[in-house]
Amino acid sequence: MRITVIGTGYVGLVSGVCFSNLGNEVTCVDKDKSKIDMLLRGEVPIFEPGLKDLIEHNVSENRLSFTSDLSKSVKSAEIIIIAVGTPSLPNGEANLQYIEQAVREVAVALNGYKIIMTKSTVPVGTNEHIASIMSELTAHNFDVVSVPEFLREGSAVKDTFHPDRIVIGVNNKRAEQQICDLHKPLTENIIVTDVRSAEMIKYASNAFLATKISFINEVANICEKVGADVTMVAKGMGQDRRIGPSFLSAGIGYGGSCFPKDTDALIQIAGNVEYNFKLLRAVVEVNKDQRFNVTNKLMDVYRDLKDKTITIWGLAFKPNTDDVREAPSIEIVETLVKLGAKLKVYDPIAMEKFRVFSGIVGLEYCNNAMEAAAGSDAICLLTEWDEFSNIDLQELGKVVRTPVLIDGRNVFDENKLVNSKFQYYSIGRPHFNRLKNAEELERVN
Ligand SMILES: NC(=O)C1=CN([C@@H]2O[C@H](COP(=O)(O)OP(=O)(O)OC[C@H]3O[C@@H](n4cnc5c(N)ncnc54)[C@H](O)[C@@H]3O)[C@@H](O)[C@H]2O)C=CC1
């Protein structure tokens, strides 16, 4: 098959690599020329484990190429994959301007029957809207198919090559056959639905995962008050096959380019048909509050943060990515700056993106975890990079000014902390919170 992928973000690049690796001839297109120039130079605009090698391999086999010439690329393709962004509008609704623009450009370039396969996350009814834009601008035949993407950043390559399932929303048998054939080498678990159901499956899946996270975070907050350990609670719950163990890690809440925007969008989709999605509204509200768990604990220890040196370990919204979109770190750092703290920050790969994206000034960016901790009055761990969980706590204890460790992701276990001098606070594990305030800290130091 000859395939054109429009958009070289996570979804576009990883799909492009996947389909070329399966033997198809794939061209990835982006209107952002700087991204295409980088890709042509052999650089990858995003950090994603395994992606660079796969791109190199498929380019060298002449199955994968990059261009900013959408029209030419569309003309030579049989399948056009739409993978452009669908960010939030101020009211939470999905902004479809990039989709509409891309579709218009595709329609104008059409030179015969093609399948338009939408991988971007789009509200229910959007693929019908895409078909109507196409019909207005071209006399050629086409089919529009919804194939929502379920990859996670940080494990995008693995998720794409070994998906739990593929959902194909399609209203036409000929297109169904071609798109099923395209995906068959990846899994036998292909679920064919109507287009609207496929669009809904994507939002419902993300909303359900976000619900699990907010649920366990609320349980964690209660655990702190009743003296239970949320990690034990999650383990005990997760062994029930009806519940499952995943997405029950309590912490500082979910971030990223998708859960926050997709939960907001689903609330709006419901609102547009006069349905108040009360449960999902609560999920979003719980998530917005949860990030302040870290700053609240810091305030419990110090009451006043003026002139205190606070270390931030981790800026990315999750490990193994440099993505900081909607990362809880942004609001936490902003809050601490407002409270007068002096901040030393470190992330293994997301610092440059954080600097540009957050626009927060006056931070000291450090070269490694130890350097960031030197002279610190408290370390706040916000992203569970291995570099942090593997740190030598004895050495760490020697470089900090005051040994306070606030673990927003519950990465340290009790055994590791026993012989360290750290006052350790985590999420939903109250028996770990060994000391309560600055006076007590001064007494032990
Ligand atoms: N990032 C992720 O992990 C996942 C994202 N999704 C969904 O996939 C979609 C894409 O997300 P990302 O890959 O994160 O995108 P992104 O926002 O990182 O990149 C989108 C790219 O599309 C390009 N673009 C926009 N309009 C264009 C046009 N007319 N012609 C050519 N290029 C154009 C932009 O320049 C940009 O490089 C979104 O709807 C998102 O919700 C779904 C699953 C996972």
Ligand SMILES: O=C(O)[C@H]1O[C@H](OP(=O)(O)OP(=O)(O)OC[C@H]2O[C@@H](n3ccc(=O)[nH]c3=O)[C@H](O)[C@@H]2O)[C@H](O)[C@@H](O)[C@@H]1O
């Ligand atoms: O639509 C999307 O873009 C994608 O959104 C998520 O993927 P992603 O945002 O890349 O990463 P996740 O691993 O889901 O993590 C999202 C956030 O939830 C947090 N999280 C996750 C799991 C958990 O138990 N607890 C928790 O706080 C993470 O720290 C992170 O901030 C979904 O998992 C993907 O299936 C989906 O395709």
